[in-house]
Amino acid sequence: MTDQTDRRSVLRGAAVVGLAGVGAPLLAACGDDGDAGGTPSSTQTSSAPSDAPSSAPSSAPSSTGGPVLGPASDVPVGGGVIFKDAKVVVTQPTAGQYKGFTAVCTHMGCIVAKVENGEIDCNCHGSKFNAADGSVKSGPARDPLAAVNVAVQGGNIVGPA
Ligand code: FES
Numbered sequence: 001m002t003d004q005t006d007r008r009s010v011l012r013g014a015a016v017v018g019l020a021g022v023g024a025p026l027l028a029a030c031g032d033d034g035d036a037g038g039t040p041s042s043t044q045t046s047s048a049p050s051d052a053p054s055s056a057p058s059s060a061p062s063s064t065g066g067p068v069l070g071p072a073s074d075v076p077v078g079g080g081v082i083f084k085d086a087k088v089v090v091t092q093p094t095a096g097q098y099k100g101f102t103a104v105c106t107h108m109g110c111i112v113a114k115v116e117n118g119e120i121d122c123n124c125h126g127s128k129f130n131a132a133d134g135s136v137k138s139g140p141a142r143d144p145l146a147a148v149n150v151a152v153q154g155g156n157i158v159g160p161a
Helices: 002-032
Strands: 043-047 069-070 080-083 088-096 097-102 114-116 120-122 128-130 136-138 149-153 154-158
Touching: 069 080, 080 114
Parallel strands: none
Antiparallel strands: 043 080, 069 154, 080 088, 088 097, 114 120, 120 128, 128 136, 149 154
């Protein structure tokens, strides 16, 4: 029975080491996620070159099944609008060409903060994404913002279903 005793001792030792080892990473993870999810603020953020006030977006379902995010006229050419509640960023790289991406940064999950100079910027750690295709322009993010389907219907941006 020495074999069983030895196994129990080893298992007990492993459990103690395991508990001690689990605590530190959990604490580190809690302190490391910054303000993931973005700041509590309005439901959309428009950015340069035009930042005109908008009418309230309707949340009624559209014919495509996706929610109406807001007026297409709020999305400036060369800029974009971040719809925080829907976690979607819509850009208009060239007139009439609307692009949709997830607004959730691929680095650690913050909601991106602004669209400016052809870039979608995340303020949490400074990642920058190409506003035309979502690709990473500078890290720490390594992965692009995933494209999401958006459409213009009746003058409104309609998000993914
Ligand atoms: Fe780190 Fe966006 S969450 S750069």
